[in-house]
Amino acid sequence: MPGPDSNWIDLRRDALRGIETLRAHFTGHAYDPHWHDSYLIGVTEQGVQQFHSRRQQHQSRPGTVFMLEPEELHDGDAIDAEGFTYRMLYLSPQQVLQQLDPLHANSKGELHFAATLRNDNQLAYAVWHCFDALWHNHPELIKEATLDRLFMQLSQHPLWRSEVHPADRDKSLALQARDWLIAHHALNPGLQAMAEALHVDRFRLSRLFQAQWGLPPHAWLVQWRLSQARRQLAAGSAPAEVAASLGFADQSHLGRWFKRACHLTPARYQQACTNLPDAR
Structure with a gap:
């Protein structure tokens, strides 16, 4: 049966852009509740990735895109002994706002994902290939092309929600x-x-x-x-x-x-x- 030694995590960082790419595999418990100061956009490769966020339990399956906002509390677990594998991009809020400028004209500097999980083949393809280009340190033209494709997919309005709260x-x-x-x-x-x-x-x-x-x-x-x-x-x-x-x-x-x-x-x-x- 797989044990803790079968868990692994591999991380790299694009020096020019500061974008981190992470690929990992876990069996059993993966993460306690925590948050990041980046937008997290990833794809589950294998197994079922179970986690809590927004006071709900989510299960991301192979090919599913998962998206978390800065300071969004989440954890992580495998549901069985086979565990799960995923790849993920860490995008800074500044990068996202700069690339998606038309969307945040009225957002007061914040963008919020409409949903945590999305079954969208084109978005999954864009995340996957952007990850590959950064992970393998492909030539700049390829990196730029895959980032452009990713942000083009992320510019789709159904991905985002406006959030206006009364003074509290x-x-x-x-x-x-x-x-x-x-x-x-x-x-x-x-x-x-x-x-x-x-x-x-x-x-x-x-x-x-x-x-x-x-x-x-x-x-x-x-x-x-x-x-x-x-x-x-x-x-x-x-x-x-x-x-x-x-x-x-x-x-x-x-x-x-x-x-x-x-x-x-x-x-x-x-x-x-x-x-x-x-x-x-």
Whole structure:
């Protein structure tokens, strides 16, 4: 029966564009709830990829495109011993907004997927071939052509939804709390200090924060730190420097959290971003 040793993950990064490509296989449990600061667009290759997002359970089967927005909480599991294999692109919000400008004219800087899963052969083909071009470091003309095809498919309006919410005091307070956590991340802030700074009861603050972001403040802050760690490591910063700048106790503390979230050590992630030999 397949076990943990049959799990693998392989990641590469296009140096010019900063787009990460990831291909992975998992049996059993794959990921705890987490989020990324990128748009995730991928295709399930083999098996059934089961995960939760938007308070729903999803099952992505071979050929299905799955799409997740920045800060969209999700997990991952296999439903049987055969596991699942998938390939995925990480696209920055800036890249998506720049390429899909006509769509976000009234979106106030945000684009939201209409659905998490999509059975669309043309979109799956575009994701698959864009992945291949970046993964194998094909000539620039080929990369550009496959990216153009991908964004042409992503420009289809049925893929997106508008999201206009009335002013909401609780949401505003949750946004303030998030911004406060980011501003004070290096100090390892406590919930009581944040509540006092925002002039609100800490129990109420904790409840509305989790209702808005899907995680309690301390867990959300870990995810934010890990997203920043990915950026800094990809840019070449040493793991020890990254740990110190983001408020981790030390490099080993960063390493434990990073491996739990990404299934790679910080050093191996950094090596993979330079397109050196496979760092599984």
